[in-house]
Amino acid sequence: MSYKWKTIWILFVPIFLYGQTHQISLEQVMNEWCLSSPSAQKIRLSYENTILEYENYKKDFLPSVAFSLNPVNFNRSLKLMQNSTDGNYSYIEDYSNNSSTQIAIRQKIGITGGELNISSRLNYLHEFSNHRDRFGSNPLNIYYSQPFIGGLYNYKKQRSIQYAQYNNSMKQYCSEIADIQIQAVNLFMSLFASKLAADLSHKNLLISDSLLIVSKALLDNGHFTEYEYHQVELQQLNNQYAFENSTKNYRKALRELAIFLNKMEWTNDKIEVMEPPFNLPLQIDEKQASFYARQNNPFVLSQEKKRLKAEQTLFTAKMDNRFNGNINITYGLNQYADRFIDAYRKPDYTQGIVIGVQIPIFQWGINRNKLRIAKNNYQSSIIEIDQAEADFENNVRNIVENYNHNINLWFVATKSYKLSQEQYLLLSHKFRSGKVSVYELASAQQEQYSAMQKYYNAIQNVWDSFCTLRKATLYDFTKQIELKDLLSNVND
Numbered sequence: 357m358s359y360k361w362k363t364i365w366i367l368f369v370p371i372f373l374y375g376q377t378h379q380i381s382l383e384q385v386m387n388e389w390c391l392s393s394p395s396a397q398k399i400r401l402s403y404e405n406t407i408l409e410y411e412n413y414k415k416d417f418l419p420s421v422a423f424s425l426n427p428v429n430f431n432r433s434l435k436l437m438q439n440s441t442d443g444n445y446s447y448i449e450d451y452s453n454n455s456s457t458q459i460a461i462r463q464k465i466g467i468t469g470g471e472l473n474i475s476s477r478l479n480y481l482h483e484f485s486n487h488r489d490r491f492g493s494n495p496l497n498i499y500y501s502q503p504f505i506g507g508l509y510n511y512k513k514q515r516s517i518q519y520a521q522y523n524n525s526m527k528q529y530c531s532e533i534a535d536i537q538i539q540a541v542n543l544f545m546s547l548f549a550s551k552l553a554a555d556l557s558h559k560n561l562l563i564s565d566s567l568l569i570v571s572k573a574l575l576d577n578g579h580f581t582e583y584e585y586h587q588v589e590l591q592q593l594n595n596q597y598a599f600e601n602s603t604k605n606y607r608k609a610l611r612e613l614a615i616f617l618n619k620m621e622w623t624n625d626k627i628e629v630m631e632p633p634f635n636l637p638l639q640i641d642e643k644q645a646s647f648y649a650r651q652n653n654p655f656v657l658s659q660e661k662k663r664l665k666a667e668q669t670l671f672t673a674k675m676d677n678r679f680n681g682n683i684n685i686t687y688g689l690n691q692y693a694d695r696f697i698d699a700y701r702k703p704d705y706t707q708g709i710v711i712g713v714q715i716p717i718f719q720w721g722i723n724r725n726k727l728r729i730a731k732n733n734y735q736s737s738i739i740e741i742d743q744a745e746a747d748f749e750n751n752v753r754n755i756v757e758n759y760n761h762n763i764n765l766w767f768v769a770t771k772s773y774k775l776s777q778e779q780y781l782l783l784s785h786k787f788r789s790g791k792v793s794v795y796e797l798a799s800a801q802q803e804q805y806s807a808m809q810k811y812y813n814a815i816q817n818v819w820d821s822f823c824t825l826r827k828a829t830l831y832d833f834t835k836q837i838e839l840k841d842l843l844s845n846v847n848d
Contacts, residue, residue: 378622380613381630382544382819389617390540391843396533403529410522420462429454432484451485466511470502478699490692491699497688497706504682513668517661524657527830530839531654534827541823543616545816547609551629553602556808560801561599563784564592567797570788587794591801632815636822637833638763642756645829649752652830652838656748659741666737670730685709752828759821762814769807769814776800776807 390396431454434447460475479492571588574580614622650656689703780800786792826832830839 377626377628379628379630380544380547380622382541382548382632385540385544385613385617386537386823387842389619390536391533393536393540393617395536395539395616399529399532399536402532403525406522406525406528410518410525413518417464417466421459422462423457423459425457427455429456449485452481452483455480455482465502466515467508468502469508469511470500473497473499475499480696489694491694491696492690492692493699493703494688494690495700495703498686500685502683509671510668513664513671517664517668520657520661520664524654524661526840527652527654527657530652530830530843531827533843534823534830534839538820538823538827540613540616541819543609543613545632545812545819547606547613548629548632549812549816550602550606550609552808552812554599554606556804557595557599557602560780560804561592561595563781564588564595567784567787568592584794587798591794591798632819634766635834636763636818639760640756640825640833642753645756645825645831646749646752648829648831648838649748652840653748653828656745659745662737662741666734666741670734683709752825755821755825755828759818759825762817762821766814766818769811773807773811776804780804 430452432449432451435450436445437448438445456477456479458475458477460473463472463474464470465472475494475497477494477497479494481490481492482488483490568588571580571585575582575585610627611623614620686707686709688706690706691699691701691703693699693701780797780803783792783797783800787794787797822833826839831837832839832842835842
């Protein structure tokens with residue numbers, strides 16, 4: 357069997373073995389299939405957790421009710437007890453069951469930084485040895501704790517931090533999804549590159565097969581030297597090698613993309629890889645990109661969150677070195693009796709007030725040094741934040757510049773690749789009539805492969821810079837829509 361028919365057999369026999377034909381386009385990979393991939397599902401679950409955590413933070417300032425029940429607390433042992441009359445020690449058997457139940461209401465007071473607790477408790481003690489029951493009730497107990505200074509400030513700062521985190525959660529979700537889309541685009545580009553190489557090597561293999569037949573005829577007629585014929589034969593073998601290698605790379609790239617998108621059925625069906633369409637903006641304005649980057653990128657809000665935390669840390673350090681205190685107030689009712697009903701009659705009052713103060717007097721300048729350290733750390737954090745923001749702005753400008761530059765290279769590479777293909781076909785026809793040498797033909801083929809690589813690199817670089825800018829701005833410049841709106845439409 358000739359090389360030509362071997363090649364046709366290798367390429368077309370699997371078509372009859374495969375079932376359904378799948379068309380794989382960059383648009384579907386980027387904006388459809390990758391959004392339902394396992395990686396995207398994990399990111400979506402993480403985003404939902406962030407939303408739930410913020411809801412829990414808000415609901416933590418609503419009244420909470422808790423009920424507890426301890427029906428069995430059985431004990432049978434000997435305990436060492438001291439007689440209150442003569443002071444002698446003796447062992448007494450403890451053979452009892454102690455049950456208790458409680459209902460409690462807890463309320464945080466955000467604007468003051470205090471906390472209010474209201475509870476009601478009932479205790480039941482049964483002594484098996486004496487056949488005696490005891491009831492202890494605490495019908496009402498009110499407890500309130502309040503710091504003197506800093507409660508309102510900490511509440512406002514913590515609320516701002518939580519809100520910034522919540523406001524940033526959607527943007528962070530879009531940014532992480534954009535990362536998934538970048539991975540999907542890169543995998544598609546690898547598949548497309550291997551498809552380009554496979555198609556080109558297949559076409560060149562068919563041409564070299566026919567040229568080998570022509571060269572054999574020229575050799576037999578004395579118009580070709582044996583050396584020249586072997587050069588054509590060597591070129592045909594190189595094309596065969598390139599075809600086999602590119603086919604293997606194509607199958608590998610297809611499996612990697614299928615695994616990432618959870619589309620393993622692709623490995624058993626016929627696949628048609630669509631060439632990426634040229635539907636990108638010819639140029640992106642730097643000011644517009646910077647605007648959307650400042651507005652949408654989660655990095656900006658994360659820096660604001662860092663700034664708020666730095667301010668909170670500095671304030672805490674100041675409070676630790678100043679007069680402060682805390683007040684705890686308790687009011688309640690309690691009673692003990694042998695009968696349940698008596699445990700709630702004529703309860704006694706319980707009252708308590710505890711005031712604690714912290715007054716730094718003299719500590720050899722330790723607190724003063726701690727405060728200076730806190731101020732230095734705060735200034736260092738602000739400098740770091742400002743520098744990071746400047747680097748971010750510069751990075752966005754560089755991405756825009758790279759994109760506009762790569763667009764120009766795409767046009768040049770496309771024309772060069774098309775011209776190299778036409779040139780090789782032209783020389784192969786001239787070779788049949790003996791107007792072109794083997795070396796010129798080999799050189800044209802090498803230029804064709806080089807032009808193909810530049811063409812692919814140009815496409816990859818354009819889409820890479822576009823997706824990178826898309827992630828930095830969370831804005832799709834092709835569809836003229838923000839990613840949060842685009843993803844909301846897809847999820848709906």
